[in-house]
Amino acid sequence: MQREPCSPEGVRPWPVSPRPFPISPGGFNTASPSVAAEVVDADGKSLTNTVGELAIRRPFVGMTQSFWRDDERYLDAYWNTVPGIWMHGDLALRRDDAIRFSAGAGVPES
DSSP states (O other): OOOOTTOTTTOOOSSOOSOOSOOOTTEESOOOTTOOEEEEOTTSOBOSSSOEEEEESSOOTTOOOOOTTOHHHHIIIIITTBTTBEEEEEEEEEOTTSOEEEEEESOOOO
């Protein structure tokens, strides 16, 4: 079983998963419960079969709330890129079958 524990997208509930099929090589078949993870464009619109940025649509239990003594830097880094959406800073791809793949770090090419 593939895991990337530092990524909310990569956590797979085990032994129960909402998807009863195997994980594609290099892919994630589900997000953590209560984590509204998506792949979005620069305007926050959901993308399928196109590389975009990993985003979280709403806060979840255990999510970082700030940087130590620097709330403004935290908001600028994660919440102010697309207002109301937490932008991860990593690229991802979501296929038609909802399997997601990490695509590296950075900003998608225009």
